[in-house]
Amino acid sequence: MDSALTSSQLLRWRLAIFAIFTASGLSIATWASRVPSIKADLGIENSDIGLLLLGMGIASILGLSAASVVIARFGTRRGMLGAMLVFAVGVALIGIGTNLAPSVVIVVIGLCLFGFGNGAVDVMMNVDGAAIEIQVGKTILPLFHAFFSFGTVIGAGFGALAAGIRLDVFTHTMIVAIAIVIVAVAAFANVPPREAAGDPASGDAEKPALRARIALALSAWREPRTYALGVVMLGMAFAEGGANDWLALGVSEDHGGGAALGAAALTVFSVAMTVVRVLGGPLVDRFGRVAVLRVLAVAAGAGILLFILAPNLPLVFVGAALWGVGASLGFPLGMSAAADDPAKAASRVSAAATIGYVAFLCGPPVLGFISDHIGLLNTLFILVALVLASGFASGAARPIAGSKVGAGHH
Structure with missing residues (x-):
């Protein structure tokens, strides 16, 4: 299945992974650029921000560690869609917990979902990026990572603009969350199902046993x-x-x-x-x-x-x-x-x-x-x-x- 891709399918796959890398960078810079506003709106201290970052970091590592099991069970195509939807919800909850229903607890839940989803998609987009390298026979993962950097630049620039025009965090994060969902759905439509990535060849394909999935992950x-x-x-x-x-x-x-x-x-x-x-x-x-x-x-x-x-x-x-x-x-x-x-x-x-x-x-x-x-x-x-x-x-x-x-x- 993997070797039968047309040049058009391969191009759409590459563009989809470029978009996912960009969306990941965009989401991270969105959070980072609005930390001062979130701190001010919730009336919290630097030490509290440190605890928020710790929670997000732990969730990110859990997402990284869980990714291989997710891929073994669902494949990267469906796995990336699910992980992006998770961190889009996380981005939205950060805004909801800042302005719409002010609550540090809601922001923490948002950051945990954001961290977990981003950690999981990080592994999956790199697995797909490396698979594209094998298809084209050239090193292009550094270019994918450059698009992550472009995403952080876009996110930081939009964040600076939003803060400058006093756009509240809720509105800002909802715009970004909707953009991430659009990218996730569009990418899902353009990433080909591949047996090597764990995508089932057909809807009734036998799913690997839990023990085998865990053994593969470890x-x-x-x-x-x-x-x-x-x-x-x-x-x-x-x-x-x-x-x-x-x-x-x-x-x-x-x-x-x-x-x-x-x-x-x-x-x-x-x-x-x-x-x-x-x-x-x-x-x-x-x-x-x-x-x-x-x-x-x-x-x-x-x-x-x-x-x-x-x-x-x-x-x-x-x-x-x-x-x-x-x-x-x-x-x-x-x-x-x-x-x-x-x-x-x-x-x-x-x-x-x-x-x-x-x-x-x-x-x-x-x-x-x-x-x-x-x-x-x-x-x-x-x-x-x-x-x-x-x-x-x-x-x-x-x-x-x-x-x-x-x-x-x-």
Whole structure:
């Protein structure tokens, strides 16, 4: 079934997955951009926001972990539709709990649904993205991740506009939730059913037994390659998450640049990362996953070191750009490597993504705690060590026997 796709079907499938990546980024930036308004409307403190984030993070990890079972039971096509509807409801509940029926409890329920749905769809869209790579024989997962970045830019821009015109959170989140539902339904109509993704070949196809589904979901955790790929993704997830939360503060306070230059430096980081994600696929196809990952680990390490030690702000900005370039492809290429074998892609992507996202979600708060004791710039040396460890472990991303994507050609 999988090899019988026409060029038109393949194009619609790619566009559908691009849209899903964009919708995921849009939803996350919608929440992030309205945190100040939610805090003010509910009259809560920063510590309460921290607890909300913790609940969302835990739900995200549960969604990541459950995704492989969902795929084994329903397939990625129906799984992505269900997960997107779940996080659309979550986005809507965040707005309802902020303005329509003000309640921290409703917002917490919304964030848990939002986190769970987004975590689950993250695995599924990467599984489908990797399957498209196999179909076209080219590395394109970095480009899919660039569309996630585009979604965050759109979401942040719309959020800034909404806050600027004093659009209440309820109206804003309902608009976004409706957009997500439209994308989910349109994508479902254009993603082909595939046996390799667990989609049943017919309506009366025999469903796998619960024990078999759980065994499949857990199988990747018994494979050493999963943990090596986890190290690759962990180091780069720490680098990306650490930049998102601490780079602007490092420029504004530790380097004395002020808030505006801090935001500008974060923008430089984000643009550099997005550009490499857009252009990185052909580089990987030319030189191979392993070589690209090692070069980028060196770039990230050098960038962070320059950011820490630079004696002036222009060099700090150069460091931020190198940091963004280096951190750009570790996560998508780790996902691509985990999905080399279509039959085991769901469980392996789920396991590797869980390791990476635990680092992404939990790493920045840990860095914040450490920085209280040794200073922020000194704390960033930890990131240098982690990205170098990622580079050393990158041999695990070498394509498995029979897989051509990411092998490179000289």
